[in-house]
Amino acid sequence: MMGRSFRAKISPSDNQAAEDELRREISKDKFTQMEILGQFNLGFIIARLGGDLFIIDQHATDEKYNFEMLQRNTVLQGQRLIQPQSLHLTAANESILMDNMDIFRKNGFEFTIQEDAPCTERVKLVSMPVSKNWTFGKEDIEELIFMLSDAPGVMCRPSRVRQMFASRACRKSVMIGTALNRGEMQQLLTHMGEIEQPWNCPHGRPTMRHLFNLNMLPD
Ligand SMILES: [Zn+2]
Structure with a gap:
C-alpha cells in the first residue's frame, strides 16, 4: 500500500490542514499534468494526478486567478x-x-x-x-x-x-451553473499554476480539495 499524502477531511475545521497538504504536494508544474475527468454538478472540475482525485471549484479558482492578475497588472x-x-x-x-x-x-x-x-x-x-x-x-x-x-x-x-x-x-469569473468543455477546464487548471496562491479565492473560500486516492479502493 502506498503512503497517503492527503489525510485532511473536506470540512471547514480541516481547512488549514488541507491547504498545507496541497501546498506541500502540488507544486506549480503539477497543474498542467492533471488529467481532467469531467465536470460535476456544473460547478466543479474533477481531475486526476497519479492515483489522487481532486475536486476544483470552477468559480473560486477562476476568481482567484482574475484577482491576482488585477493585483499584479492594474494601473x-x-x-x-x-x-x-x-x-x-x-x-x-x-x-x-x-x-x-x-x-x-x-x-x-x-x-x-x-x-x-x-x-x-x-x-x-x-x-x-x-x-x-x-x-x-x-x-x-x-x-x-x-x-x-x-x-x-x-x-x-x-x-x-x-x-x-x-x-x-468575481463578476468576470465563470459562474457556478456554467457548462465547461475540456479546454476551458484545462485552462482553469493551467491558470492555477501561474499564480502565487491558488488555494483560496479572495474571500477565503477553498478552490480545490483532495477527494480520495484510487489505491485506497478495495480490489
Ligand atoms: Zn465570486
Missing part, C-alpha cells in the same frame, strides 16, 4: 484634483512616500514634491483614483505608507483597492 487611473492638496504627513512618512512614488502611481495616486518646502509640506496630492462604486482618500495613502514602512519597495494595494479588485474578479 489605476487617477483623476486630477482641482487644486493640489496638502497631506501634512510627518517627515518620516513623507520620505517613505517619496521613495515609493511608483507604487502610489500604480494605485492612482500622484503627488508633486517640493524638496525645499518645510517638512510636512513637501508632498502635495495632485491626483486620486476614482471609481463609480468606491471612494478613495487620504486613509488609503496612510495605509500604503504603513505597508511600505514594513516592506519598502514591495508592490502593494490599499485594502479598499483589494476589495474593488475582488468584486471585479
